[in-house]
Amino acid sequence: MARYLVTRLLSLALSLIVASVAIFLVIEVIPGDPAAFMLGLNAEPETVAALREELGLTGSLPERYLSWIGGMLTGDFGTSYTYRVPVAELVAARLWVSLPLTLYAMVLSTLIALPVGMIAASRRGRPADLAVMGTTQLGIAVPNFWFAMLLVLIFAINLRWFSAGGFPGWETGFWPSMKALTLPAIALALPQASILARVMRSSVLETLGQDYIRTARAKGLTRRQTVIRHAFRNAMIPVMTILGLQFSFLLAGAIIIENVFFLPGLGRLIFQGITQRDLVVVESVVMLLVFAVILVTFLVDLAYAAIDPRLRRQS
Amino acid sequence: MKWPLSLLLGLALSGVFVAAALISFLWTPHDHEALNIAARMTTPNATHLLGTDHFGRDILSMIMVGARTSIAVAIVAVGIGIVAGVPLGLFAAANRGSLLDEIIMRGNDLIFAFPSLVIAILITAVFGPSAVNAIIAIGIFNIPVFARVARGAALPLWTLDYVLAARVAGKGRLRISVEHILTNIVNLLIVQGTIQFSLGILAEAALSYVSLGAQPPTPSWGRMLADSQTMISLAPHLAIFPGLAIVFTVLGLNLVGDGLRDILDPRVRRAR
Numbered sequence: 001m002a003r004y005l006v007t008r009l010l011s012l013a014l015s016l017i018v019a020s021v022a023i024f025l026v027i028e029v030i031p032g033d034p035a036a037f038m039l040g041l042n043a044e045p046e047t048v049a050a051l052r053e054e055l056g057l058t059g060s061l062p063e064r065y066l067s068w069i070g071g072m073l074t075g076d077f078g079t080s081y082t083y084r085v086p087v088a089e090l091v092a093a094r095l096w097v098s099l100p101l102t103l104y105a106m107v108l109s110t111l112i113a114l115p116v117g118m119i120a121a122s123r124r125g126r127p128a129d130l131a132v133m134g135t136t137q138l139g140i141a142v143p144n145f146w147f148a149m150l151l152v153l154i155f156a157i158n159l160r161w162f163s164a165g166g167f168p169g170w171e172t173g174f175w176p177s178m179k180a181l182t183l184p185a186i187a188l189a190l191p192q193a194s195i196l197a198r199v200m201r202s203s204v205l206e207t208l209g210q211d212y213i214r215t216a217r218a219k220g221l222t223r224r225q226t227v228i229r230h231a232f233r234n235a236m237i238p239v240m241t242i243l244g245l246q247f248s249f250l251l252a253g254a255i256i257i258e259n260v261f262f263l264p265g266l267g268r269l270i271f272q273g274i275t276q277r278d279l280v281v282v283e284s285v286v287m288l289l290v291f292a293v294i295l296v297t298f299l300v301d302l303a304y305a306a307i308d309p310r311l312r313r314q315s
Numbered sequence: 316m317k318w319p320l321s322l323l324l325g326l327a328l329s330g331v332f333v334a335a336a337l338i339s340f341l342w343t344p345h346d347h348e349a350l351n352i353a354a355r356m357t358t359p360n361a362t363h364l365l366g367t368d369h370f371g372r373d374i375l376s377m378i379m380v381g382a383r384t385s386i387a388v389a390i391v392a393v394g395i396g397i398v399a400g401v402p403l404g405l406f407a408a409a410n411r412g413s414l415l416d417e418i419i420m421r422g423n424d425l426i427f428a429f430p431s432l433v434i435a436i437l438i439t440a441v442f443g444p445s446a447v448n449a450i451i452a453i454g455i456f457n458i459p460v461f462a463r464v465a466r467g468a469a470l471p472l473w474t475l476d477y478v479l480a481a482r483v484a485g486k487g488r489l490r491i492s493v494e495h496i497l498t499n500i501v502n503l504l505i506v507q508g509t510i511q512f513s514l515g516i517l518a519e520a521a522l523s524y525v526s527l528g529a530q531p532p533t534p535s536w537g538r539m540l541a542d543s544q545t546m547i548s549l550a551p552h553l554a555i556f557p558g559l560a561i562v563f564t565v566l567g568l569n570l571v572g573d574g575l576r577d578i579l580d581p582r583v584r585r586a587r
Binding site: 015018019023026027029137138140141142143145146149150152153157248249251252253255256259260270271273274279282286289290293 | 425441517544551565
């Protein structure tokens with residue numbers, strides 16, 4: 001296990017380095033001067049020069065990279081040009097919207113998908129299974145931001161159960177905030193739940209064909225006991241991989257969904273950064289999101305190895 | 316061979332939108348750019364089958380022209396993935412275990428680890444929002460998908476007798492890859508292409524929804540949805556029809572992909 005951990009940690013570090021270089025270079029290849037790009041066409045030359053100094057654009061390429069990445073490692077994400085506050089502060093405030101939203105959606109998606117996938121698998125070819133397969137086929141095809149708009153139309157505008165957008169802030173209490181995140185979380189969760197339910201179904205079907213399932217049935221366990229005790233646990237292994245991937249999709253999806261519901265999360269921050277040409281903000285938030293995704297993939301790999309000893313031995 | 320129901324249904328669904336895109340070059344019910352403030356936000360009626368938007372533009376005509384944008388972006392993005400990814404995958408398989416194979420596959424893993432939408436946002440943010448940049452952003456993430464599929468499908472073929480025979484006959488790795496391996500994995504690539512096509516439509520819609528795709532006046536489904544958002548309580552049909560266009564196209568392509576897999580992929584065929 002120690003060897004496995006070391007190789008995985010090395011590959012985690014390598015991924016992060018390559019990712020940060022890639023993001024840094026994409027920002028660097030902007031034709032012309034980033035400072036001039038940020039200030040627009042009518043900027044005075046002195047202003048541009050001052051901003052160049054402020055952004056640390058005067059050093060060589062490797063110097064600038066090291067100062068950026070060194071800053072990120074010590075929690076200094078630079079200063080936002082438009083907000084005039086440290087990016088770290090901006091990010092910290094918005095993280096408390098995006099992260100709970102992503103996790104909320106992930107919990108919903110899992111709670112829906114696992115039972116549904118299991119039911120479909122245990123009634124293979126019967127009406128329940130066909131209904132699940134049909135609904136999930138549709139669910140995969142629905143863009144989450146459009147589904148979000150439909151939810152607003154039905155539950156906020158017509159039924160008035162929820163507000164159409166906005167976020168009261170955690171300081172107003174837990175439940176009002178959760179309520180504000182509920183429609184966004186459902187919009188994010190359902191398309192992902194469709195994928196997850198299908199993976200769960202095929203995974204359970206695969207395990208149900210195994211010899212140990214027949215043994216369990218032969219020793220007198222009921223169908224239900226076999227599915228819950230044996231098939232479910234073994235079927236979880238491929239499902240976990242997909243769950244890790246879903247974090248990435250949900251986090252990226254949250255960025256889009258926040259725009260539908262006017263939620264003050266990282267997504268709004270990125271798009272404001274883009275329209276205001278605040279590249280320091282864009283660069284740092286993108287790096288942070290990529291870091292989160294790579295980290296989750298790493299943790300899933302570890303959990304995977306903890307569940308399935310065969311994987312540890314292989315590497 | 317009997318065609319699966321999903322294939323027929325999928326072809327019919329996605330075919331409607333491909334046909335709409337093609338017909339839109341020659342004819343649309345109305346000029347999709349013609350403003351008619353007097354007839355704005357009308358609900359579906361005999362003159363405007365799907366109603367009009369806040370400028371009085373005909374929704375059906377806009378959806379037809381928007382289909383062009385979506386389909387063109389997605390097809391070119393799949394093309395990028397195939398042209399760059401398949402040779403990489405074939406090359407990696409032909410030189411299995413070599414340093415290059417390792418580099419290609421690790422690079423692939425790395426791109427997979429990125430949240431694709433976030434990177435697409437970064438690319439379009441830096442290079443400016445446009446349909447071309449959306450294509451590049453989506454296309455880049457198709458490369459590792461096709462490289463992986465091509466390598467995975469090619470590896471077992473390299474152990475087969477007819478490849479061995481070709482090597483004994485003096486054919487080089489490159490020639491074998493093209494003449495024997497590629498021809499035998501084309502089916503899988505077609506199935507994967509259909510799936511990436513539908514994912515491309517969704518990605519394009521998301522990018523243009525956040526104003527990072529095709530720019531006005533080029534109509535696109537995602538942008539139509541973004542424009543309709545503030546008016547959703549007054550005119551829900553503005554949001555419903557472009558959304559349905561996306562759903563039906565993607566659903567159709569997914570069904571085609573499933574159906575093609577059933578008849579083209581020997582592994583699935585045997586399992587049935």
